[in-house]
Amino acid sequence: MTDLEYRQMVEKKYGMPLKDLMYEVCIRSEMDNYEAAEELGVPHATFMEWRAAFHLGPYHSDTMKNLPISQDPVISAAADESLQYSNEESLRGFEELSRQMLALAKQHHDKMKKTDASPLDRVNIVLWESVLYCLDNYKDGTLQKQYKELKKKMK
Structure with missing residues (x-):
């Protein structure tokens, strides 16, 4: 699957824009990036790209x-x-x-x-x-x- 397909899948599954979902997962939850990627059902590399794109990493949010x-x-x-x-x-x-x-x-x-x-x-x-x-x-x-x-x- 492409990143766009993963994005559409996740947005449809959770019923919210990816940016809001990433904020919930990266900032509000206690999950590390591997757990979060597994929870969302996306590859770790895709999750890390999204996290960086939305500036939600642990050191630059x-x-x-x-x-x-x-x-x-x-x-x-x-x-x-x-x-x-x-x-x-x-x-x-x-x-x-x-x-x-x-x-x-x-x-x-x-x-x-x-x-x-x-x-x-x-x-x-x-x-x-x-x-x-x-x-x-x-x-x-x-x-x-x-x-x-x-x-x-x-x-």
Whole structure:
């Protein structure tokens, strides 16, 4: 099936526009992306494309960005964790450190009350969100797919 056919199937099944459905699944539910894809009956790659298209990923959704840290349990919990893989030079350690850096950058930005924060603080948050987005794409195979498509275009 094509992405359009999956979209039509899901919209018909749930009786709501895909954007609203994705908001419910990505923001309001406690499901991870594999569970959500299974629940919707679509391939994981299709779900990840939709999530990215609607900006509902865990690190770049407007809802998560604009919440004060005190109201965002994911960020405040991540900032309080100690580094489990600090002695490793691995992708797992890099991902953990990146998540911590994002949490701390968001806390710092929130502490500065957003108006007093420097533009560099906001850039720092976007940087760490982008790093984590790329890591997620790498882990689910999307980055490899993009590489192959770009390589074909260059020939």
